[in-house]
Amino acid sequence: MSTAAPLEVRNLTKRFPLGGTLHRASVHAVDDVSFELRPGTITALVGESGSGKSTVARLLARLYSPTAGTVLFEGGDLSAVRRRRDVLHYRSHVQIIFQDPFASLNPVKTVRYHLERPLRIHHIVPHDQLEERVHELLQDAGLVPPAEIAAKYPHELSGGQRQRVAIARALAVEPKVVLADEPTSMLDVSIRIGILNLMLKLKEEHEIAFLYVTHDLASARYIADDILVMYAGQIVERGPAEEVLAEPLHPYTRLLLSAAPDSAVGLKATRIEQRRGLAAAAVDPPEGCRFVGRCPLAVAVCSELTPALIEAHPGRAARCHVTAPAPGLSTTPIERKS
Amino acid sequence: MTSAARQVETAPMTRVAGEALLELRHLTVEYGFGGSRVRAVDGVDLEIRAGEIVGLAGESGCGKTTVANAAMQILRPPAHLTGGSILFQGEDLVGKSVEELRRFRWRNVSMVFQSAMNALNPVMRVGDQFVDTMRAHERIDRRRALRRAAELLELVGIDRSRVRAYPHELSGGMRQRVIIAIALSLNPELLILDEPTTALDVVVQREILQQIEALKRDFGFAVLFITHDLSLLLEFADRIAIMYAGEIVESAPAALLAADPRHPYTQGLLQSFPPLSGPKLPLTGIPGSPPDLRNPPAGCRFHPRCPHCLPERPGLYLRQTAERPRLREIQAGHQVACHLVEEGVA
Numbered sequence: 001m002s003t004a005a006p007l008e009v010r011n012l013t014k015r016f017p018l019g020g021t022l023h024r025a026s027v028h029a030v031d032d033v034s035f036e037l038r039p040g041t042i043t044a045l046v047g048e049s050g051s052g053k054s055t056v057a058r059l060l061a062r063l064y065s066p067t068a069g070t071v072l073f074e075g076g077d078l079s080a081v082r083r084r085r086d087v088l089h090y091r092s093h094v095q096i097i098f099q100d101p102f103a104s105l106n107p108v109k110t111v112r113y114h115l116e117r118p119l120r121i122h123h124i125v126p127h128d129q130l131e132e133r134v135h136e137l138l139q140d141a142g143l144v145p146p147a148e149i150a151a152k153y154p155h156e157l158s159g160g161q162r163q164r165v166a167i168a169r170a171l172a173v174e175p176k177v178v179l180a181d182e183p184t185s186m187l188d189v190s191i192r193i194g195i196l197n198l199m200l201k202l203k204e205e206h207e208i209a210f211l212y213v214t215h216d217l218a219s220a221r222y223i224a225d226d227i228l229v230m231y232a233g234q235i236v237e238r239g240p241a242e243e244v245l246a247e248p249l250h251p252y253t254r255l256l257l258s259a260a261p262d263s264a265v266g267l268k269a270t271r272i273e274q275r276r277g278l279a280a281a282a283v284d285p286p287e288g289c290r291f292v293g294r295c296p297l298a299v300a301v302c303s304e305l306t307p308a309l310i311e312a313h314p315g316r317a318a319r320c321h322v323t324a325p326a327p328g329l330s331t332t333p334i335e336r337k338s
Numbered sequence: 339m340t341s342a343a344r345q346v347e348t349a350p351m352t353r354v355a356g357e358a359l360l361e362l363r364h365l366t367v368e369y370g371f372g373g374s375r376v377r378a379v380d381g382v383d384l385e386i387r388a389g390e391i392v393g394l395a396g397e398s399g400c401g402k403t404t405v406a407n408a409a410m411q412i413l414r415p416p417a418h419l420t421g422g423s424i425l426f427q428g429e430d431l432v433g434k435s436v437e438e439l440r441r442f443r444w445r446n447v448s449m450v451f452q453s454a455m456n457a458l459n460p461v462m463r464v465g466d467q468f469v470d471t472m473r474a475h476e477r478i479d480r481r482r483a484l485r486r487a488a489e490l491l492e493l494v495g496i497d498r499s500r501v502r503a504y505p506h507e508l509s510g511g512m513r514q515r516v517i518i519a520i521a522l523s524l525n526p527e528l529l530i531l532d533e534p535t536t537a538l539d540v541v542v543q544r545e546i547l548q549q550i551e552a553l554k555r556d557f558g559f560a561v562l563f564i565t566h567d568l569s570l571l572l573e574f575a576d577r578i579a580i581m582y583a584g585e586i587v588e589s590a591p592a593a594l595l596a597a598d599p600r601h602p603y604t605q606g607l608l609q610s611f612p613p614l615s616g617p618k619l620p621l622t623g624i625p626g627s628p629p630d631l632r633n634p635p636a637g638c639r640f641h642p643r644c645p646h647c648l649p650e651r652p653g654l655y656l657r658q659t660a661e662r663p664r665l666r667e668i669q670a671g672h673q674v675a676c677h678l679v680e681e682g683v684a
Contacts, residue, residue, distance in 0.1 A: 048539035048540070048541065049539055158627035159627075160627055161627070188397040188398055188566070188627070188628065189397060189566055189567070189568070189607065189610045189611070190397055190606060190607060190610050190623055190624035190627075190628075191623060191624070191627060192610060192623065193609070193610050193612070193621045193622065193623030194623050194625070196612075197620070197621075197623075215539065215540065217540075217614060218569075218611065218612045218613065218614045219612055221612060221613075221614060221618070222612035222618065222621070242618070245614065246615075255541060256540060256541065257614065258544075259540040259541040259543070259544040259545075260540050260614060261540075261567065261569040261570045261572070261573055262569070262613060262614040262615055263568075263569040263572065263608065263611035263612070263613050263614075264613030264614065264615050264616040
């Protein structure tokens, strides 16, 4: 397995302007986000609704353009990609799968059409091998018998099958990076695992770098190697999935974890503390930690200085003055905030 | 005496924990008429006792919401009840007049619908929506109703000053709490929650569930909790019934269902939720997808997806593919509808 990152994100920032003529307020949807996606690795981006996780996926898919920061694809800056040929090149290596498989397929076209299109546009295979390749892709995505499935229309397929078609379509261009935006949340529970298992298989067989955007911590633990936790537009914790979920550093990750139902535990004794607040991106947030109002560990400095993402242990980083203090910063509990 | 105990005293009827509150007997609901009928609910038996939380779990289209709508007698054409009875405290609701049902709903049983947070009237203050509900069912003056609304809001963790708020001033989680508070405003004995937290984030979801649990302890109402999220029910429900393709296939106390699931569908569902702790094992989920109820499979409706339905065992295979399994009690409180269990194979 090579470790070179095909996709690297540095200080990515996206602001959506709100109205107003004199004082232009803006929603800080994505704020100073940095990470990389490595081949053969699934990186989970978890967070609650509005935290900015889908915006990150859309920025990487070039559906939005960033306000600031850079996205490096194979070392080249994405913002410099303008020419149609370069855009095509990028798109043939970075693919996105959306949440809703009912909306992402054309209802009047067969499965074959959906899979042949990327093959033709990107000249992946010669004309006479189109059918063979379509069948391979379907087989790869667990859709059998391929000849039969290829002739079907989306409405003749179940939700799980449709999502598999969307995945097969993404794979048609032999991408290096696949951005999966909540690919299972619209599916029935009994077929979600099938999609997750398919992603695991594809990462192994095709060395794909996956970004798995989800709100479901348990599924992130199941398939992801690394995990990024987003809160109000910022990454607040980063590290190997198993470690982060076994021993979270950031108080927000702890809160998320204690709130999520755990099928292994059954009856859970932990009761979460109720402090109001939202994980959603803020409008012109003030300096300071964005979690401070809900944080049980908050100290004075938390509302004065925005914490940076600090590596507390090798491979483990958090944006927290208390659990991952920056070197030289004094965070002795001065006074407890209520 | 705690405020909780006082609340229970003012409740309209004495509630003895354990007595059957709602009994569905062989409930059957069909959609459509004539040749193109779909039997969405097929002979469902379900009992909810006073003060307990019963979970009804299943995938989309399995009929769980239809069961709730039938229990509330709010089925709309093309859905209609074609058989069975709905007993509330021993009294059959089927065939009651519109007026009788109107009195029964909300007073005895109230319901929180899927994405109910969008059910609030956007141009009406929150408090007035409480007043409307209360005054539709009992004689109460506006001032008292508003005071009660404020109390109820406080009970669900919203500041009482918010009676004057409009719905758009509240977050999704708060709106959902308002709906739950309205549902409790007439002190019902049974609260039906249909996917009450599905549209909400996990943290808000847990806050709301904790609140419902606490309110239930104080008021003593029973809960029918409908969701696709079995992992949530394992934590929250006293008893769980699993529905598949219009039928209840297994029903047991939550702990027993988690420890000893007997129906292959239940086993598969439990295998569909990755754990957050403990060893990371490969999960299988369930192959295939739920059947089309316009044309349900013969025999056991789960047999096309069942890992234990094998032609190599011809006798059993014949039963599985031709004969409908019946829900049978295998031990106190644990019922399963499966040929394998009956024949002692699983």
